[in-house]
Amino acid sequence: MGDILNRIYEMTAFQAIIDNPGFLVMYALAFVLLYLGIKKQYEPLLLIPIAFGVLIANFPGGGMGVISPDGAGLVHFVKDGQEVARNIYEMSLPEIAHDLGVMNFLYYALIKSGLLPPIIFMGVGALTDFGPMLRNLKLAIFGAGAQFGIFAVLLVAASTGYFSMQQSASLAIIGGADGPTAIFTTIKLAPELLGPIAIAAYSYMALVPVIVPLVVKLTCSKKELSINMKQQDKLYPSNTVIKNERALKIIFPIAVTTLVAIIVPSAVPLVGMLMFGNLIKEVGSSTSRIFDAASNAVMNSATIFLGLCVGATMTVDAFLNLQTIGIVAGGFLAFGFSIFGGIMLVKLFNLFSKKKINPLIGATGLSAVPMASRVANEIALKYDPRNHVLNYCMSSNVSGVIGSAVAAGILIAFLG
Amino acid sequence: MSGNISEALMLMGVGLATVFLVLLLVIGFGNLLIKAVNKFAPEEEKPKQIASKPVAALVDGAVQQAINKAVEQITGGKGRVEKIVKL
Numbered sequence: 001m002g003d004i005l006n007r008i009y010e011m012t013a014f015q016a017i018i019d020n021p022g023f024l025v026m027y028a029l030a031f032v033l034l035y036l037g038i039k040k041q042y043e044p045l046l047l048i049p050i051a052f053g054v055l056i057a058n059f060p061g062g063g064m065g066v067i068s069p070d071g072a073g074l075v076h077f078v079k080d081g082q083e084v085a086r087n088i089y090e091m092s093l094p095e096i097a098h099d100l101g102v103m104n105f106l107y108y109a110l111i112k113s114g115l116l117p118p119i120i121f122m123g124v125g126a127l128t129d130f131g132p133m134l135r136n137l138k139l140a141i142f143g144a145g146a147q148f149g150i151f152a153v154l155l156v157a158a159s160t161g162y163f164s165m166q167q168s169a170s171l172a173i174i175g176g177a178d179g180p181t182a183i184f185t186t187i188k189l190a191p192e193l194l195g196p197i198a199i200a201a202y203s204y205m206a207l208v209p210v211i212v213p214l215v216v217k218l219t220c221s222k223k224e225l226s227i228n229m230k231q232q233d234k235l236y237p238s239n240t241v242i243k244n245e246r247a248l249k250i251i252f253p254i255a256v257t258t259l260v261a262i263i264v265p266s267a268v269p270l271v272g273m274l275m276f277g278n279l280i281k282e283v284g285s286s287t288s289r290i291f292d293a294a295s296n297a298v299m300n301s302a303t304i305f306l307g308l309c310v311g312a313t314m315t316v317d318a319f320l321n322l323q324t325i326g327i328v329a330g331g332f333l334a335f336g337f338s339i340f341g342g343i344m345l346v347k348l349f350n351l352f353s354k355k356k357i358n359p360l361i362g363a364t365g366l367s368a369v370p371m372a373s374r375v376a377n378e379i380a381l382k383y384d385p386r387n388h389v390l391n392y393c394m395s396s397n398v399s400g401v402i403g404s405a406v407a408a409g410i411l412i413a414f415l416g
Numbered sequence: 417m418s419g420n421i422s423e424a425l426m427l428m429g430v431g432l433a434t435v436f437l438v439l440l441l442v443i444g445f446g447n448l449l450i451k452a453v454n455k456f457a458p459e460e461e462k463p464k465q466i467a468s469k470p471v472a473a474l475v476d477g478a479v480q481q482a483i484n485k486a487v488e489q490i491t492g493g494k495g496r497v498e499k500i501v502k503l
Contacts, residue, residue, distance in 0.1 A: 242454070243454045251449055255446075
């Protein structure tokens with residue numbers, strides 16, 4: 001009887017949890033993330049799968065945690081009661097599924113291969129309207145200023161000596177405020193940091209309504225925030241008139257893909273898929289079926305697997321270390337610097353131009369479409385109830401998506 | 417570590433310059449596209465409208481005259497009928 005009870009106890013996860021209380025910290029983290037996703041509605045489509053992935057990955061004996069290879073590409077696991085070390089890159093997918101479990105199969109097939117972030121970018125493209133950007137094309141340049149945070153935090157992280165250059169770049173890309181871009185870059189440069197970087201990126205994106213007003217308050221005056229864009233347009237009207245927006249919107253994604261592909265080929269997986277998704281949206285009824293698939297079924301399926309797999313990378317050993325704290329702090333810094341960079345570029349522009357630009361348009365140069373624009377619009381309306389800046393902000397906001405994808409391409413090209 | 421810092425500084429210069437260049441080219445290219453589209457395909461194709469009956473065919477001369485007189489009387493000679501639409 002005692003033997004049976006002992007075997008039942010060994011079957012459960014109790015002893016392993018008692019041996020390593022770090023598991024309890026991971027459960028607490030999973031519950032907090034689930035609470036934020038379900039109750040507070042912080043990016044629930046991604047935060048809930050990520051949180052649940054964290055939870056199921058941290059039950060000892062469950063076999064749902066992603067096993068990361070060491071520097072030599074070796075993964076260590078127990079097979080038939082013996083510890084085995086094998087090179088992950090020489091294992092076939094059925095072998096991975098059999099020896100390491102279904103979550104590792106999904107991770108190595110869908111995430112480590114770099115498949116899902118471009119698929120999600122296709123869906124993002126299908127849901128993006130480049131109309132506001134085309135109508136206010138000059139404002140698109142402020143999407144470049146808001147990439148400052150990426151490179152500033154790269155410098156800060158690299159100078160600490162605590163992160164390698166690849167890890168610093170993966171941390172810095174959080175400043176692009178674009179989840180798929182952050183994940184794609186991290187997979188290529190520092191896959192061991194995928195979990196905390198994805199969590200930080202999506203958490204800060206959910207906190208855009210807090211971070212943008214904070215940085216704006218610290219850097220902009222009331223006079224600057226009251227600049228009415230429509231009045232400026234009347235005072236200094238644009239001489240560009242779009243006579244056929246539909247034709248323009250169809251040609252634009254093809255032209256941008258070609259342009260970016262020539263200058264930064266490593267950004268093509270992201271920018272190319274973004275523009276492809278947008279093209280099938282703009283073509284209209286003849287591609288409505290694939291547009292519907294890209295923006296719904298395919299994107300939603302990709303989101304589920306991306307979230308679960310990213311969560312499953314956050315095992316006790318991979319997450320509970322000082323690097324994670326560095327990532328959380330560095331990610332916040334990257335976000336703040338990006339908003340700051342966009343605002344400063346607008347201020348610089350206003351020094352030399354008769355037509356003044358509201359600095360909120362620079363603040364929205366970080367991606368986070370369309371939340372950043374909506375937040376900026378609300379701030380503008382507080383200072384002038386007639387000052388609707390949403391359409392103007394969308395220009396820099398959408399160009400920020402292109403800008404952060406290009407920045408990611410540069411980091412991958414130099415450090416990959 | 418100083419090697420890392422100099423590499424990070426180099427990446428900052430190259431990275432920011434490239435992002436600016438790409439977005440400047442997107443703006444320039446976009447403006448060229450707008451001009452080209454305005455020149456070669458200036459009008460959006462609109463769905464064909466069902467041919468409506470000419471106004472004159474909707475009302476005969478006597479009715480039109482009556483409407484004109486009514487409008488003239490009500491507006492004190494200031495108003496005039498531009499279009500008659502059958503509802």
